[in-house]
Structures are given as C-alpha cells and as structure tokens.
Amino acid sequence: MNNVLAYNNNNDDEVMNAAATKVQKVYKSYRTRINLADCAVVVEELWCKALDFAALRRSSVSFFDSDKSETAISRWSRARIRAAKVGKGLCQYEKAQKLALRHWLEAIDPRHHYGHNLHIYYGVWFQSKSSQPFFYWLDVGDGKEITLEKCPRTVLNLQYIKYLGQIERQAYAVIVESGKLLYMQTGCHVETSEGAKWIFVLSTSRKLCVAKKIKGIFQHSSFLAGGATIAAGRIVAHNGIIEV
Structure with missing residues (x-):
C-alpha cells in the first residue's frame, strides 16, 4: 500500500x-x-541596426581583417559583386552612362546615404588618413561622432536614397501609346505637377521610368538602383505629351 x-x-x-x-x-x-x-517600433529599429552593422562589417572591415580565414579571392569577389551593381547594364549598350564617381559612394553604401552628403564626409575621412574603411569609420568607427557644418549628422542620417527593386520599379515604368506617355501599371497619362522636379531614366534595355524627384530620398539613381542608363534627365509632360 x-x-x-x-x-x-x-x-x-x-x-x-x-x-x-x-x-x-x-x-x-x-x-x-x-x-x-x-515595443514593436523599437524592436524593428534595433533589428535593422543589427542588419546594417552586419552589412557594414561585411562590406568594409572584413576586407581588411587579416585574421579572417577568407581568401583574398573571396574578398575581392564580394567587392566585385557590390561594385558591379553600379554599372549593371553596361554590356547591353556600349554607349551607356555610369553614375558619376561621387555617387558610387551612395550606390555601394549598404544604407545608401545621399551621395552629396557622403561626399562631404568622405573628404574628411580621406584627410584623416584613418586606417578604418570609410563606411565603418562613418557609422561605427572613429568618425561616428563627427558632424559637419555643411552637412550636420542629423541631415546625413535623415537622407537615404530609395533604390528600387525590379517589382517596385514597375510602378514607374512608362510606355508610349498613340504618341503619349502613360504608366504601364495604371494606364494613366504622365502628368508632371507644377513647382516640382520630375525626372526620367531610360535603361539599357530601353525601358523608360518617370517620377517626381524628392531631394535626398528619390533621384535618378533610384530607378535602376545605380545601374547604367542610356539617358537620364528632367521632364515636363501634360496629359502624356512631352513639353520639355
């Protein structure tokens, strides 16, 4: 029992x-x-920062870290892949244009800070003769506390250029029908608003994109994510008819 x-x-x-x-x-x-x-917003921000930091290390510090077991060929392979995006499409059209050199910084930056702002900080980094890679120096290294009169740190950290993916790009794709420009996705005629800058890009595959320019957020390099173009510039159009 x-x-x-x-x-x-x-x-x-x-x-x-x-x-x-x-x-x-x-x-x-x-x-x-x-x-x-x-804390959803805080968690998302922390997660994004963690991803950004990992990307920064992968694109900058790891190239110079001699303790890594990675081979030099592997490091340069990753560098080539990132840089190749800047000139994507060149092989499709021999006269295609690449980004201006100052905008290469923007294109290869994991965060795509506004190229004009980056160029200002790049000058300071270059003069400092720092041994730290530029992007690492800027965001997490010796230069992270530096703020400049021409471009305060608050402005630098607010202006990120939107780089479109293939699906996102479709919303800006324009075709010509009956002599007029219209958005392929909606069928609406291109109508540029007064008092705003509207821009276009023609890709090396001859696809046209049109949108309103937003300084420090959306510009020519946004359409093709830094890829090569046949033509790019400003445009004025009403009811689908190009005026300028």
Missing part, C-alpha cells in the same frame, strides 16, 4: 510540475508577445 501511495504521490508531483512548467511557458510567451507589441 505504501508503495502505491508513494507512486501516486510521485505521479501527482510530475503532473503538477508539468502543469507548472506549461503555465510558465504560456506566461512567458504571453509576456513576450505583449512586450513585442508594446
């Missing part, structure tokens, strides 16, 4: 322990969901 009671007591203890463990797990899960819901 004592053995039976002992067995039952042990069994009850196991059931209670299992129940307690389950309650704790459910509570922790609930608490975690609440915390994440309350």
Whole structure:
C-alpha cells in the first residue's frame, strides 16, 4: 500500500510540475508577445541596426581583417559583386552612362546615404588618413561622432536614397501609346505637377521610368538602383505629351 501511495504521490508531483512548467511557458510567451507589441517600433529599429552593422562589417572591415580565414579571392569577389551593381547594364549598350564617381559612394553604401552628403564626409575621412574603411569609420568607427557644418549628422542620417527593386520599379515604368506617355501599371497619362522636379531614366534595355524627384530620398539613381542608363534627365509632360 505504501508503495502505491508513494507512486501516486510521485505521479501527482510530475503532473503538477508539468502543469507548472506549461503555465510558465504560456506566461512567458504571453509576456513576450505583449512586450513585442508594446515595443514593436523599437524592436524593428534595433533589428535593422543589427542588419546594417552586419552589412557594414561585411562590406568594409572584413576586407581588411587579416585574421579572417577568407581568401583574398573571396574578398575581392564580394567587392566585385557590390561594385558591379553600379554599372549593371553596361554590356547591353556600349554607349551607356555610369553614375558619376561621387555617387558610387551612395550606390555601394549598404544604407545608401545621399551621395552629396557622403561626399562631404568622405573628404574628411580621406584627410584623416584613418586606417578604418570609410563606411565603418562613418557609422561605427572613429568618425561616428563627427558632424559637419555643411552637412550636420542629423541631415546625413535623415537622407537615404530609395533604390528600387525590379517589382517596385514597375510602378514607374512608362510606355508610349498613340504618341503619349502613360504608366504601364495604371494606364494613366504622365502628368508632371507644377513647382516640382520630375525626372526620367531610360535603361539599357530601353525601358523608360518617370517620377517626381524628392531631394535626398528619390533621384535618378533610384530607378535602376545605380545601374547604367542610356539617358537620364528632367521632364515636363501634360496629359502624356512631352513639353520639355
């Protein structure tokens, strides 16, 4: 009988322990969901910063880290892949134009800071003769606390250029129909608003994109993510008819 009671007591203890463990797990899960819901913006920002930091290390410091087991060929392979995006499309049209040199910084920057702003900080980095790679120096290295009168750090960290992917680009794709420009996705005629700069880019595959320019956010390099172009410039059009 004592053995039976002992067995039952042990069994009850196991059931209670299992129940307690389950309650704790459910509570922790609930608490975690609440915390994440309350801090969603903070969590997203921290996650993005973590990804940015990893990208910065991969695109800058790791190229100079001699302790890495990665071979020189591998490092240059990654460098070539990133830089190749800047001139993407050149092989399709021999007279295609590449980005101006100052905008290469913007294109290969993991965050795509506005190229004009980057160029100002690049000059300071170059004069400093720092051994740290530029992007690492700028965001997490010796230059992270530097702010310049021509471009305060607050402005630098607010202006990021939007680089479109293939699907996003479709919203700006324009075709010619009956002598008029219209957006392929919506069928609406191109209508540039007064008092704003509207820009266009013609890709090496002869696809035309048109949109309003937003300084420090959306510009020519946005359309093709830094790729090569046949032509690019400003445009004025009303009811699909080009005026300028």
